[in-house]
Structures are given as structure tokens and as C-alpha cells.
Amino acid sequence: MSHFAEIDSNNIVIRVLVGDNSMPNEGLDWLVENLGGTWIKTSYNNNIRFNYAGIGYTYDSVRDAFIAPEPEGNIGFNEETCQWIMPEIIRNAD
Numbered sequence: 001m002s003h004f005a006e007i008d009s010n011n012i013v014i015r016v017l018v019g020d021n022s023m024p025n026e027g028l029d030w031l032v033e034n035l036g037g038t039w040i041k042t043s044y045n046n047n048i049r050f051n052y053a054g055i056g057y058t059y060d061s062v063r064d065a066f067i068a069p070e071p072e073g074n075i076g077f078n079e080e081t082c083q084w085i086m087p088e089i090i091r092n093a094d
Helices: 026-035 088-093
Strands: 002-007 013-019 038-042 058-060 065-067 076-078 083-085
Touching (some): 026 038
Antiparallel strands (some): 058 065
């Protein structure tokens, strides 16, 4: 099975669905033919596009990454992981 994220015209993920992949592009082709829209493959193992897509995430085509919405109180962005960096106080609270 393959997972695909549908993005809107602003590259925001609006849904994530599972498609068959017993043949190359089978799941993607089915989604496009039957549901329309723009679909991008994602991986719950984070093997591609850095992060598993979630509703509200942004697809950054330059980085080829799904990026979570910016949390309140972040201090930066890690380009190597495409994840937000949180203040030390928040990290130590966990």
C-alpha cells in the first residue's frame, strides 16, 4: 500500500489516503482518475519527503518535503529534518 496526500492550490494538505501499489502508479492513477486533484506520495516511515503528510501540513516543492504547521513559540527550522525547532524549556517538559 502507498499513501498519498492531496494538496490544494496553496500546497496545503487537505486529506491523506491509501492507494494500491501492486503495479507502478496504480494507486496514484486511481486517485487522480476518480477523485481528481493534486496528489503527492508520502510515507508513514518518513522514507520520502522527510515527514508523513498530515492535514494542514504544507508541501514545500523546493525542499520536496511535507512540513507541519508552524507551532507557537518555535525558535527556528531545521533544514536537515524539515521540522520546527522548539525552545529548550518545552523540550525538557516532555
